[in-house]
Amino acid sequence: MDNLWIASLDPADRRRLQPHLQERVFTQGQILYDAGEAVDAVWFPLTGVVSLMTLLPEDRMVETAAIGREGLVGVTCGPMNGRASSRAIAQLEGSAACCSADVFADALSRSESMRMALARFTEGLFAQVQQTAACNARHRLDERLARWLLTLHDRAGSNRFHLTQSDIAGMLGVRRATVSEVGSDLESRGLIKRGRGWVEVLDRDALEQASCGCYELMRGVMKDLRLPRPVPVGH
Numbered sequence: 001m002d003n004l005w006i007a008s009l010d011p012a013d014r015r016r017l018q019p020h021l022q023e024r025v026f027t028q029g030q031i032l033y034d035a036g037e038a039v040d041a042v043w044f045p046l047t048g049v050v051s052l053m054t055l056l057p058e059d060r061m062v063e064t065a066a067i068g069r070e071g072l073v074g075v076t077c078g079p080m081n082g083r084a085s086s087r088a089i090a091q092l093e094g095s096a097a098c099c100s101a102d103v104f105a106d107a108l109s110r111s112e113s114m115r116m117a118l119a120r121f122t123e124g125l126f127a128q129v130q131q132t133a134a135c136n137a138r139h140r141l142d143e144r145l146a147r148w149l150l151t152l153h154d155r156a157g158s159n160r161f162h163l164t165q166s167d168i169a170g171m172l173g174v175r176r177a178t179v180s181e182v183g184s185d186l187e188s189r190g191l192i193k194r195g196r197g198w199v200e201v202l203d204r205d206a207l208e209q210a211s212c213g214c215y216e217l218m219r220g221v222m223k224d225l226r227l228p229r230p231v232p233v234g235h
């Protein structure tokens, strides 16, 4: 498995990074870095999904973006303070090619084309964060759940993935009982199947129909920005 963002770079840029990359695995629920921490590594996922979580003052968190093999994790901190503005947590276990933040900054300083590739990625990420905020505020929970499952399905490399009701509730910022209710509705319509600690996508096309327009809109933004787009297994 490749990281699609690295694969999309110019050959000279790839050669600049490759000698410094080391594979690291992450387990589900592992915090790669927390809000307020200095970020000392950049992660390029090969498998799995990392969620960026924003902390609310009442000690709850909600997901604002999900990143898989199409992107990189560790560049959401501003250059002014070098500290992360959100928590990065492994949503689905996987592995990533990693390099130190210094190595990445050095490679960027030497390459205009890499800076452009990063600018496109961060523009796409910003669009995702905005879309998620609007979606959380306005769209129905069943539509949001369908959107979120599609985002994971694109990146999971499998139709079935490890996920508990609590994971889903935490990501969407709602109660577990509410997620369970909405999940059983999607299940009764034959879109997904749920088991103890896992979810399986049964009917991808119907799940797209059931989601709000935000999923399709984000795919369009990534296309416009010429960003690599992950596709679900078998597509």
Ligand SMILES: [Zn+2]
Pocket (backbone or CB within 6 Å): 134, 135, 136, 139, 143, 144, 147, 212, 213, 214, 215
């Ligand atoms: Zn939406």
